[in-house]
Amino acid sequence: MTSSIDAPVAATATLRSPSPRRRGRRRSWPLLLILLGPAVALILLFIVVPAGYGIYLSFTNTQLTGFAARDPKFVGxxxxxxxxxxxxxxxSLGHTGQFxxxxxxxxxTVLGMVAAILLSRPWVRGKGIFGAAILMPMVVPEVVASLAWASVLSNGRAGTLNQLTGLFGAGPTDWLQVVPMVSIITVxxxxxxxxxxxxxQAALEDVPVELIEAARIDGARALQVFRYVTLPLIRGPVFLYLLLTTISTVGVFGLVYFLxxxxxxxxxxxxxxxxxERALQFSQVGIGSAASMILLAIVLVLGVVYVRLAKVEV
Structure with a gap:
């Protein structure tokens, strides 16, 4: 039989002893550090630190040459x-928005959706060739794609597009000079x-077939089924794609610069x-960094808008 003196001691020991859940958390910390440590270190090294340094440079008159290169000053x-x-x-912001x-x-978005719908239809023949033709531009390096399109849009008679228009009696045109924005948008x-x-295509595969069949039984046409049934169900993936493609397109440089x-x-x-041009050609690193921060702020605002429209919690 336990004495009255030993009872408080046992109760105190029970209170101080960690629960199994807490012991499990303590044991999992080393494993989490091993698994997530390298990724966190890389993110800090290649994303957080450069971004922080870019913010600092945007408030200075740092240059690559001249007196400001040796002794940059804070300019607010x-x-x-x-x-x-x-x-x-x-x-340039207006041209970027248009682009x-x-x-x-x-x-x-429109052409990608059309291609995905066609590939999901059982009556479409030659899906392998059709899909490969669409996927091929994605695997072509940016420099190679730029050189190929420079040949297509060449102003001489040897240009591929000029040869096609020449079949209808049109003369050679310098497309990159006459319609430069249309040309880079097309590319x-x-x-x-x-x-x-x-x-x-991945989003369309998750749409329940029963809902589409029910809409068709009720007399809905193909466009009505897509608008009122399919599109609301894939709203999240669509806005996720818009977010990703907006971020990547805002940063497009090589394709346009080569052309x-x-x-x-x-x-x-x-x-x-x-x-x-500002940061490297004119050596005005401070102004180039400030322009980058403004562009980053615009992209962040667009990202918040996309998330709100998609009603996706992140």
Whole structure:
């Protein structure tokens, strides 16, 4: 029989002893550090630290050459005020918005959805060839794709597009000079349809067949079934794709730079090209960093809008 003196001691020991759940958590910490440590270190090293350093540079007059390269000074919001009143920078933001809207949000989304719907139909023949033809631009390196399209849009008679239009009696046209924005939008659509098709096809496979059959029995047409049944069910993946393609398209540089270098007359000078010119060609790293931060803020706002529209909790 336990004495009255030993009872409080036993109760105190019971209170101090950790529960099995707490012991399990303590034992899992080393495993979590081993598994997540390298990934967290890489994120800190290649994302968080460069972003923080970029924010710092945006408040300085850092340059690659000259006196400011040796002794950069803190200038506060001067870089931001300069950019927000600069016609060249605001024009580059407008060109970027136009490029993202027509090539990513409209072109890639619509054509990718059409391709995904066609591949999901049992009556479509040659799905392997059709799918491979759409996926091929995705695996082609950006430089190779740029050189190929430079040949297609060449201003001489040897240009592929000029040869096609020559069959109808048209003369050779310098497409990258006459319609530069349309040209780079077309090339970017060609590059991005594959990713849209893959995401939309995966989303369409999760749509219950019973709902589609019920809508058809009720007399709904194909477009009505897609609008009122299929599209609401894949709303989340669609806005997720819009978020991803907007982020990637805002940062497009090599494809446009190899084709037009921002010309002619700055008609295709996107924000990425403007940042490159300021930071590397003109050695104004501070202004280039500030332009990058403004572009990042715009992308973050668009990301929040997409998430709210999709009603996805993140």
């Amino acid at each position: 919001l001067d870089n931001y005020s300069y950019l927000l009143t600069s016609a060249d920078f605001l024009s 993202v809207l027509y090539s990513a949000i409209i072109g890639q 970017n659509i060609w590059r991005g349809i594959a990713f849209a098709m893959i995401m939309f 037009t270098q921002g010309g002619p007359g700055g008609q295709t000078r996107l924000a990425a090209i403007y940042i490159y």
